[in-house]
Amino acid sequence: MVEKLAKNLKVPVTCKIRILPKEEDTMKLVRTIVDAGCSLLTVHGRTKEQNKQKVGKCDWEMIKKIKNSVNIPVFANGGIWNYEDAIKCLEYTGVDGVMSSESLLENPALFSGKVENLDQIALEYLDIATQCKTDPVFVRPHLFKFLFTGLQVKLILTKIFLAKNFQNRNIPI
Numbered sequence: 001m002v003e004k005l006a007k008n009l010k011v012p013v014t015c016k017i018r019i020l021p022k023e024e025d026t027m028k029l030v031r032t033i034v035d036a037g038c039s040l041l042t043v044h045g046r047t048k049e050q051n052k053q054k055v056g057k058c059d060w061e062m063i064k065k066i067k068n069s070v071n072i073p074v075f076a077n078g079g080i081w082n083y084e085d086a087i088k089c090l091e092y093t094g095v096d097g098v099m100s101s102e103s104l105l106e107n108p109a110l111f112s113g114k115v116e117n118l119d120q121i122a123l124e125y126l127d128i129a130t131q132c133k134t135d136p137v138f139v140r141p142h143l144f145k146f147l148f149t150g151l152q153v154k155l156i157l158t159k160i161f162l163a164k165n166f167q168n169r170n171i172p173i
């Protein structure tokens, strides 16, 4: 499929793979994709079995080996939770870029390296969604992701506050 696309399209063909349980099989897959004409390869450093409850650690070592074995740009994916992780991953694996998914959904400003106010981001997103007349069905889950961490912190703080008041017997009954 990659070969057919690479031969017939005017735009570069990029691919994304997960690693396989055995290193040799992963390397064989990478070689096949590169030989077929792929221009950029993104590697998610987990196997397909590592999902949901079994997510596990992302294998940066394997991504590094892949990067060192090919002559096309390689992007790393998986386990990038914040800006520092992105920098660490770039330095450790030597890849040309990193991709993030889950964390970007929570903080779209992740790659800016700045600590952004997620409530503000939620408001900006609402503005854009309103301008673009986005269906609320799509807006709701995005807002949930932006606000979830903050709401959790507020809930924890409320619980601490209530517990302290209870200890001091200040709770109005």
Ligand SMILES: Cc1cc2nc3c(=O)[nH]c(=O)nc-3n(C[C@H](O)[C@H](O)[C@H](O)COP(=O)(O)O)c2cc1C
Residues within 6 Å of the ligand: 016, 044, 077, 078, 079, 080, 099, 100, 101, 102, 103
């Ligand atoms: C909402 C969502 C949609 C995704 N869609 C795709 C997809 O279409 N193709 C794909 O290869 N991976 C898809 N993924 C997987 C991510 O690209 C990524 O490989 C995975 O989430 C691991 O990266 P992360 O740890 O940064 O989340 C999706 C992930 C999410 C959260």
